[in-house]
Amino acid sequence: MTTRRKVLVAAGDGIGTEVTAAAVEVLRAVSQRFGLGLELEPALVGGASIAAHGTALTDAVLDRARAADAILFGAVGDPRYDGPDAPDRPERAILALRKQLGLFANLRPVRVDEASAGRSPLRESIVAGTDLLVVRELTGGIYFGQPRGREGERAFDTMVYTAPEIERIAHVAFGLAMRRRKRLTSVDKANVLDTSRLWREVVTRVAANYPEVELEHLLVDACAMDMLRRPTRFDVLVTGNMFGDILTDEASMLPGSMGLMPSASLAPPRPDGTHPGLYEPIHGSAPDIAGQGIANPVATIASAAMLLRSSLGQPEAAAAVEAAIAATLAEGVATVDILGPSQGVSTQTVTEAIVARINPG
Numbered sequence: 054m055t056t057r058r059k060v061l062v063a064a065g066d067g068i069g070t071e072v073t074a075a076a077v078e079v080l081r082a083v084s085q086r087f088g089l090g091l092e093l094e095p096a097l098v099g100g101a102s103i104a105a106h107g108t109a110l111t112d113a114v115l116d117r118a119r120a121a122d123a124i125l126f127g128a129v130g131d132p133r134y135d136g137p138d139a140p141d142r143p144e145r146a147i148l149a150l151r152k153q154l155g156l157f158a159n160l161r162p163v164r165v166d167e168a169s170a171g172r173s174p175l176r177e178s179i180v181a182g183t184d185l186l187v188v189r190e191l192t193g194g195i196y197f198g199q200p201r202g203r204e205g206e207r208a209f210d211t212m213v214y215t216a217p218e219i220e221r222i223a224h225v226a227f228g229l230a231m232r233r234r235k236r237l238t239s240v241d242k243a244n245v246l247d248t249s250r251l252w253r254e255v256v257t258r259v260a261a262n263y264p265e266v267e268l269e270h271l272l273v274d275a276c277a278m279d280m281l282r283r284p285t286r287f288d289v290l291v292t293g294n295m296f297g298d299i300l301t302d303e304a305s306m307l308p309g310s311m312g313l314m315p316s317a318s319l320a321p322p323r324p325d326g327t328h329p330g331l332y333e334p335i336h337g338s339a340p341d342i343a344g345q346g347i348a349n350p351v352a353t354i355a356s357a358a359m360l361l362r363s364s365l366g367q368p369e370a371a372a373a374v375e376a377a378i379a380a381t382l383a384e385g386v387a388t389v390d391i392l393g394p395s396q397g398v399s400t401q402t403v404t405e406a407i408v409a410r411i412n413p414g
C-alpha cells in the first residue's frame with residue numbers, strides 16, 4: 054500500500070482553531086509512536102481566509118486539499134461575516150470543499166456505552182447501548198440544487214436528487230450495514246416530497262443487492278422522535294443532506310454533547326482501498342465559547358482517528374487514539390459541556406490526558 058501521510062489541517066474559526074490544535078497534538082503523538090511520519094500542513098479557511106484574502110476558500114487551498122492524502126477540518130463561521138454586505142460567507146469553504154472533492158458520503162457515528170450513559174442529559178435507560186451510524190448524503194439535495202436565489206422579499210432553494218446520487222449513497226450505507234448489525238433505516242419525507250419518493254424507490258431497488266440487510270423506511274419527523282424514544286433500535290441510517298444535518302445535531306444529545314460527535318466525509322475509494330476524505334467534528338465554531346479554552350476536543354480527536362483509519366490506512370493508530378479517548382473519559386477527565394462548570398476541565402487538560410495515554414514516554 055502507498056504510504057499516505059500528508060494531512061492538510063484547516064482549523065477555520067472560533068473553537069475550530071482550539072479543537073484542531075488539540076487534534077494536531079494527538080496526531081503528532083500517534084505519528085511518533087507508530088512511526089507514521091505524518092506531515093501536517095496548516096491552511097486558512099472560512100472567516101480566517103476572508104480576513105486574509107477576501108474569500109472563504111482560495112484556489113491555492115483547494116489545490117492543496119486535492120493534493121493531500123486527507124484533510125482535518127475544524128469549523129467555519131464568524132458572526133462578523135453574517136451580514137448581507139460581507140465579502141463572502143465562511144461556511145462556503147466547507148460546502149465548496151465537499152462539492153469540489155466529491156465527498157458525497159458523510160459518516161456520523163453515535164455511540165453511548167453503558168459506562169458513559171449517565172453523562173447524557175437524556176434518561177440513562179434510554180440511551181445506554183446506543184450504537185448507530187448516520188450516513189448523510191453530502192454533495193446534493195437542497196444544499197446544492199439550482200435555481201436558488203433572492204428576489205427582494207421572495208427567496209428560493211431547490212431540492213434535487215438524481216437516481217445515481219441516491220444509488221451511490223445507498224450502496225455505501227448497505228455496505229456499512231453488512232459490516233455491522235445488518236439493519237438499515239432509510240429516512241425521507243416521502244409523504245410530501247417528490248425527491249423523497251424517488252429516494253425511497255431507489256433505496257428499495259438497491260436493497261435487492263443486499264438480501265441479508267433488513268431495510269425499513271421512516272419519515273424524517275417520526276425518525277426525529279424515535280431517535281430520542283428508542284435510539285438503541287437503530288443500526289445504520291441513510292438520509293439526504295439536510296435531514297442528516299438536523300438529525301445528527303439531535304443525535305449529539307444521546308452521548309450528551311456536540312463535542313463528542315466526529316465525522317468522516319468520503320469520496321469513492323482509491324485503488325488501495327483508502328478514501329480521499331475530510332474529517333471534522335459535526336459542531337460549528339461556537340462563538341459563544343470561543344477563546345475560553347473550554348471547547349470539547351474529543352469530536353475532533355475522534356475525527357482524526359477516523360482519518361487515520363479511512364484515508365491513511367492506519368487502523369492500529371486509529372484504535373490507539375480511540376482507546377485513549379475512551380480511557381480519558383472513563384476516568385472522568387472531560388470538559389464543561391460534559392461535566393458542568395464545577396468539574397469540567399480545559400481543552401488542554403483533556404488533550405494532555407489523551408496524549409499521555411497514546412505516548413506515555
Ligand SMILES: NC(=O)c1ccc[n+]([C@@H]2O[C@H](COP(=O)([O-])OP(=O)(O)OC[C@H]3O[C@@H](n4cnc5c(N)ncnc54)[C@H](O)[C@@H]3O)[C@@H](O)[C@H]2O)c1
Nearest residue numbers: 128129130131311312335336337338339341342348349390
Ligand atoms: N462544519 C462546520 O464548519 C460548521 C458546523 C456547524 C456550524 N457551523 C457554523 O458555526 C457557527 C456557530 O453555529 P451554531 O452556534 O449554530 O452551532 P455550534 O455547533 O457552533 O454550537 C452549538 C452549541 O453547541 C456548543 N458546542 C459546539 N461544539 C462544542 C464543543 N466542541 N465543546 C463544547 N460545546 C460545544 C456551543 O457552545 C453552542 O452552545 C455558525 O456560523 C455555523 O454556520 C459550522
Ligand SMILES: CC(C)[C@H](C(=O)O)[C@@H](O)C(=O)O
Nearest residue numbers: 129144147148298335336337
Ligand atoms: C456549516 C454547515 C454548512 C454544515 C452543514 O450544514 O452541513 C454544518 O452544519 C455541518 O453539519 O457540517
Ligand SMILES: [Mg+2]
Nearest residue numbers: 298299302335
Ligand atoms: Mg450541522
